Amino acid sequence: MSDAAAKSVQDERRSRLIRNGVLAVLALIVVLFPLIGDASMENTMILALIFAIGASGLNIITGYTGYLSLSQGAFLGIGAYVAAILGRSMPDISPFVWMPVAGLTAALLAMLLGLVTYRSRGASFVIITIAFLFLVQFVATQWVPVTNGTAGITFPLPTWSNAVWGNWPFHLVLVGLLALSILVSWWVRRTKFGTGLIAIREDEGKAGSVGINAPIYKLLAFGLSALFVGMAGTVYGYYLSFVDPIGMFSILNSVVIVLAIILGGRGTLLGPVLGAFILVPVDAFANNYLGGGNIRLLVFGGLLVLLVVLLPKGIIPTVQLLLEKRRTKGTVGLTGSITALADRPLPPPREKLAPVGDTMLLQVTGLEKSFGALKAVDGCTFGVPEGSITALIGPNGSGKTTVFNLISGLMTPDAGEIVLDGERIEGLAPWGRAHRGIGRTFQMTRLFREMTVLENVVAPLRDFQFRQLGLGAVSGSEAEKAEEFLEFVGMQAYRDARAGSLSYGQQKLVELAQILVLDPKLIMLDEPAGGINPTLIERMGGLIRELNDQGKTFLLVEHNMPFVLGLCNPVRVLARGQVIAEGSPAEIQKDPLVLDAYLGDDYMLENRSGDGAAAKGEGR
Amino acid sequence: MIALTQTLILGVLAGAVYALMASGLTLIFGVMRVINIAHGAFAVLAAFLTYSLWSAFGLDPLLAIPFIMVVMFGIGWVVYQGAVRHSRGSHVSMTVLVTFGIALVLEGVMGIIWGNRSASIRTDYTDASVEVGPFFFPQVQLLAAAIAVVVLIALYFLLNKTWLGRAIRAASVNESGALLVGVSVAAVAALTFAIGIATLGAGGAMLGAIQPIVPGTHYQWIARLLAIIVLGGLGSLPGAVIGAMIIGVTEMLATTYVGSAWPVAVPFLIIFIVLIVRPQGIMGARLREDLVS
Structure with a gap:
């Protein structure tokens, strides 16, 4: 290993250490926040946690799978309503018992919404999610016997003494939910399931042709995306102690969540959380100091326009790109440089094309x-x-x-x-x-452009089983086989290059290696x-x-x-x-x-x- | 029977104004594949501008239409150049977010200027109606429908008989092709957006004379307009007219026979069902691209 290479490894280790240290300190501050902040800051923190959970969940379908949804706020509201309806009839049971019920209800309804992606994508899907949100609000308004209509439902008091515990139970449960949500998101990203979702985002038609069962993947992704936000909804409801259709299903909640993942960085693990922790304080400021109402609309509407126009990638990817640029300054990329295609001799052209059988x-x-x-x-x-x-x-x-x-x-x-x-x-x-x-x-080659060559080649699936979803995205034996095929087509030198950066001819070779993984007849x-x-x-x-x-x-x-x-x-x-x-x-x-x-x-x-x-x- | 016919008459009259308002939305989508979620908010804005002209100078809302159209054309052009233009080329759902952001900003601005309460324009013909046999035609709505038809016909001529119309249609079919034969697609897109907002302005001006206006109602308007163009087939002008008639009549029927809360949900239900069952709508052709992707 050369000196330069050793130095870059060392650099990388050091920067990773710094990053993990910073993250640990931030996490500690978040966990112990009620010791530090006053009541108003604590309120902001609880809302930030709730929206971070929502954003982290939405990231699974929007960031990974590529379906932008404005109905994430609906699942927060659904979680709150489930807890309100159950809590009202059984006031002596701890609110946290309703949490899983609320989470599962939200997940099931999200899967129902996910079913429509079988027929609609892109802009029509976004419109459907807006329609879904308003329809849920309509049901909450009209189904008076259950939801109490526009009058809303007041929650029973929590089963613990507020004077002794303060907001600690809410706070800690939300921190736990957020941690769980991030953990699940991290796990998804490194499994076959996650690779499949990203393949669907990059090119859904192509994903199908290499054996990825898109409908099941998407249904699971939708369910997962709403599970934790539904659970957080329970806490949200008990924290506010009141639900009504106007407040709970306000489209601004969904807007904040979508903004959070765009601001922080779609598809990154912590971007959505970062986004929520920036936006919720901004929201609180607009509410408390700028008069709320119309100003809030101006702030969020303006942010939406500005972000999409000026920072469409989001903070984390933009910073990563800058760091990467600085790091690789002066080095030459592999693509475009001349590498021997392969030294292996090819079979000679045949003298005569053999006739084949009748089968x-x-x-x-x-x-x-x-x-x-x-x-x-x-x-x-x-x-x-x-x-x-x-x-x-x-x-x-x-x-x-x-x-x-x-x-x-x-x-x-x-x-x-x-x-x-x-x-x-x-x-x-x-x-x-x-x-x-x-x-x-x-x-026209259709590789998954944002994935590396190797990821492209391991993406195809030869069958579908539920347990396969949890397997590592690039496991040892598979990677070996994939490298074999890459070597076969002479592209092994490019295994870590982004597929979209290859030339057209190279992409054709990679696409061939990719389908060989299917072991097709x-x-x-x-x-x-x-x-x-x-x-x-x-x-x-x-x-x-x-x-x-x-x-x-x-x-x-x-x-x-x-x-x-x-x-x-x-x-x-x-x-x-x-x-x-x-x-x-x-x-x-x-x-x-x-x-x-x-x-x-x-x-x-x-x-x-x-x-x-x-x-x-x-x-x- | 008389009651039913009367309901149908009112539905068709409302449908004519809806058609005018939806025409811009479908035109904008057809040319630049942008779903303008701010369309409802622009309509309410036009209504408020009309209201201000009426309350400050006593200008009749129907006479204000040419002026409002010019102002809305300018606003549409500025908003396109300032915001919408920059989101083109990124993913379609991003353009939806940008226009949604514009809708929120407009709602906030209207709330600050006119307040979050309802405003109504009362003219001397507001409550008058024309009676024909057992049926009555509210005068405002009759005039509004007539104006809507006139503006729609003008729009139809603009699109089919002028160079600009050919350029707009060329850009909608094949953007790079239009570019190659010398159509400045960027300018055409800005003009299309502005024209779409101007025709909407005519509808919005009449809206103020027909019913009370509130900033927050733009969600209902965009829902209704989206339902119309989704039903008619995204991008199709005849489809928008047919869709508008269906929605106008359905809403009237729902109000008369089901209950006054339901018209709120009807557009959302229609959007939901049409996009799932027949995404191409009534007049939209199913393209080869749609089948592949």
């Missing part, structure tokens, strides 16, 4: 798919023989990528059958098909040779051949004819959504129908104008 690994029959009036796939029928490298070629817009999407499950066919290894799969979700042995790449490559340099094309061909020798079956979409003709047998030709010709490369080259389809539109413009509709809409 079809994949059989597609009568597949149909329309987009509005455009029939992209129209009765497509073909097979992929076991052990073959089958090519699917055709002019732009002939429906190749759509066929790929239908086979891998990103789209559902309007009609037709897809049989893999004797099993019908057209009704399965993408991850179900990945689990059964389909691995695909994308024409059928590897589907969408334009493996498209847009990359000749050396890399040759290398890609070599890799495909080598894998094929090991027994993998391939289905390729490709426009590079020399590449296809030197590698594939059989070839299927697609035009206007149908297979118009199939056979060996030699047969295809001579087929008049194929020539017609390729030369097509221009060639026939004079005598058959208007019949060239097939060229519409290049597949993406």
Whole structure:
């Protein structure tokens, strides 16, 4: 190890020590705060703890999973209401007994809300969460027999003497909940579950195609995100000693929580907590010294606009980025530098493409798919023989990528059958098909950009079990296997690089390594040779051949004819959504129908104008 | 039967004004994929400005419309350049947050200027109505609906018959393509936002004459307007008109036959259900991108 490297390790150890020391002191101050602060400061502290718990929970779905929600405040209110309703009928029982009940109720309702992410994302999901909040408020207002309507519910006095204990019980329970919440968030981040959530955030469609069962992941994430805030709601209610629909379901509560995670840093462990500890005092100041009400609206509305515009990443990531910049100043990054792709010799091109057997690994029959009036796939029928490298070629817009999407499950066919290894799969979700042995790449590579190369390669899952969720994100044997595949494609030098920083060709290689982890029976490559340099094309061909020798079956979409003709047998030709010709490369080259389809539109413009509709809409 | 028809008449009249107010929201979404949560707050702001003109100078709210439209156009342009513009390019949910922040700021500003209580504009025709056979048409609403139709037709011509309209539509279909053929997308986006807020201003001005105005009601307005465009299909102008009619009539029916508390919940329920069951709404086409992602 060189001196510089040793020094940087030492530096890192020292800065970690300083960081942990600072965190420990801060934690101690928070725990013992009632000894230090006066009543008003103590009040602010309790609110800060509650909102920090809310933000830490929301971080799981917004920071990790990428679903921005403005209904987190609703779960705080739901927790408070559950405690109020139960406490009113059984006043002699300790408030803390209701905590788990409140937490679970909030978690279940959050999972119900999570169900809608099956159909809506992005902006429509945010709108749904606003609607959810107002609907919950509406129920609390209208369901008078249970919630006492707009009049609200007054809590029974706590079972302990307030004169003796003060706010200590509330304070300590909240500190405990916050600690638990942070701990769970930390644990999630380093398990398979957490990696899956981040994969969903980065690219949900892709996550499905590498075997991640997104709906279950998201449901669990939603449940988890509301569990602790629901429990904190109990304390909040007892602390305020009163709940009513206007106060409990004010959208400003949700705004403060969302602001906290944006300010501190989405997706970081402590950012949301930091954000809450900054914003709640600001809120208290606006309330106590600036007149509250309208000023509060101005403060939070203004902050929302300013933060998203000026500091969209948040404090912690911004600071990290600055430190990283200072640390790596003057050093050269790996990407862009020249490294040998691999020293391993490639298998030589084959003299003759061996014919393969009649057993079809994949059989597609009568597949149909329309987009509005455009029939992209129209009765497509073909097979992929076991052990073959089958090519699917055709002019732009002939429906190749759509066929790929239908086979891998990103789209559902309007009609037709897809049989893999004797099993019908057209009704399965993408991850179900990945689990059964389909691995695909994308024409425009779709790696999880914010993850490292290694994380990308260990992300795919070959099956789904609940216990797998708790496994470490990058376990020893898996990492070994992943590195093996990275070495196979010649990308091991980039294992710690951010996937988004790689060149297009490198991303293609990583994407191939990524799906190999699925150990697929059928590897589907969408334009493996498209847009990359000749050396890399040759290398890609070599890799495909080598894998094929090991027994993998391939289905390729490709426009590079020399590449296809030197590698594939059989070839299927697609035009206007149908297979118009199939056979060996030699047969295809001579087929008049194929020539017609390729030369097509221009060639026939004079005598058959208007019949060239097939060229519409290049597949993406 | 007469009562039902009367309810439908009132629903359609309200729907016409809703359509005008929702047209800007759907236009802004269509062109720049920004869901302007502040739309409701801008409407209430226009109503308050009309109120001030009326109470200070006695200006008739319907005569104030051209002036209000100009002022709202300016406000829309400034807000777009000052805030909304900077959030474009980041994740869509971020633009929702920015416009939500603008809504909160507007609510606060209105609370400070006009106070958190209701204000009403009373003109000599406020309580008058036209009677046709057994039915009555409140005069304010009749005038408002007529003006709404006029402004909507003008908007339709602007979008379909002018160069600016073609530029707006080009930018909405393919931003980089529009850029390449010489459309200044940034300027078009700012103009679209301002036009959307100006047409909303016309609706807001009439709103003040029809019902009492309170700063905090902007949540109900944005809910109603969102329900309309979600129902009609995000980005579709004809869809917004159809959606507005449905919401207007449904609200009237709910008030008359179910109870006065329910219209508050109707828009939220509609948003919830439509976005889950048929996210593309009535007129929105399902795009290939939607299916893939």
